[in-house]
Amino acid sequence: MRCKQAGQMMSERLDGRLNDADSALLDEHLTACGACQAGWQSLQALDTLFSAAPMVQPPLRVRVQVMTRLARRDQARRAVVGGATLTLGTVSLALLALAPIFVGFLDATGILPAPIFADFSNIAGILPASIFADFSNIAGILPALVSGGPTTIVQLLAFLGSVGRALLVLMETVAVPLAFLGLCGLAMTLTLNGLWIGAVRRARNAMLDSQIKQI
Ligand SMILES: [Zn+2]
Incomplete structure (x- = not known):
């Protein structure tokens, strides 16, 4: 799997659109690729921030x-x-x-x-x-x-x-x-x-x- 394909899968996983087989492939790549691992952590942090934003008064x-x-x-x-x-x-x-x-x-x-x-x-x-x-x-x-x-x-x-x-x-x-x-x-x-x-x-x-x- 290439990093570009992994990036696309990360977006799909955040949206809940990634199936189990692809999810396993992504995890496999993340374990092996430090750059994608760091990117995935940043994406998750951003996602948490945005989903919490509307709750801020x-x-x-x-x-x-x-x-x-x-x-x-x-x-x-x-x-x-x-x-x-x-x-x-x-x-x-x-x-x-x-x-x-x-x-x-x-x-x-x-x-x-x-x-x-x-x-x-x-x-x-x-x-x-x-x-x-x-x-x-x-x-x-x-x-x-x-x-x-x-x-x-x-x-x-x-x-x-x-x-x-x-x-x-x-x-x-x-x-x-x-x-x-x-x-x-x-x-x-x-x-x-x-x-x-x-x-x-x-x-x-x-x-x-x-x-x-x-x-
Ligand atoms: Zn990668």
């Missing part, structure tokens, strides 16, 4: 750093999603609270036409007095539309104008309760924001603690 400090970084990234993602949802809610409620105040401001400064709020004292009076002034009921509109003509268009515009005025009066009437509800909602959302941030912080700390304990 990284230092504790490195593991803590890696896990802390992963936990932070996860927490940051969750905080962004939750924060965005709460911010959206806050903005919506703020707009809800401010819209009636804004309408009231426009009315007070006279930017809105005065007749809009002049004719109606309460909601109950709106429907009979305005919307149905010209039409006894909704069904009466349809024949008028079918018959056509400029008169119908004028009547339709008058009807739509009445609906618009009714809506504005309705808005003015409920402005104060709506603003109150909106401000309550705003306060509640701000409180929830605070609770959310606190919860995220506590959860992150608890997770880091448990991970460090696992290590």
Whole structure:
């Protein structure tokens, strides 16, 4: 047997692929050849080293750093999603609270036409007095539309104008309760924001603690 063939057999034996007959031949050569004997011992030592390598754990400090970084990234993602949802809610409620105040401001400064709020004292009076002034009921509109003509268009515009005025009066009437509800909602959302941030912080700390304990 030549040294080259012996070297190939050594690899096969380490992989567990060498049959008994060849194994006996290899041992025979190793006993006779000092160079191959030394080579075989080196190969065995390397093999032991490599098979043990995956069992070696990284230092504790490195593991803590890696896990802390992963936990932070996860927490940051969750905080962004939750924060965005709460911010959206806050903005919506703020707009809800401010819209009636804004309408009231426009009315007070006279930017809105005065007749809009002049004719109606309460909601109950709106429907009979305005919307149905010209039409006894909704069904009466349809024949008028079918018959056509400029008169119908004028009547339709008058009807739509009445609906618009009714809506504005309705808005003015409920402005104060709506603003109150909106401000309550705003306060509640701000409180929830605070609770959310606190919860995220506590959860992150608890997770880091448990991970460090696992290590
Ligand atoms: Zn040899």
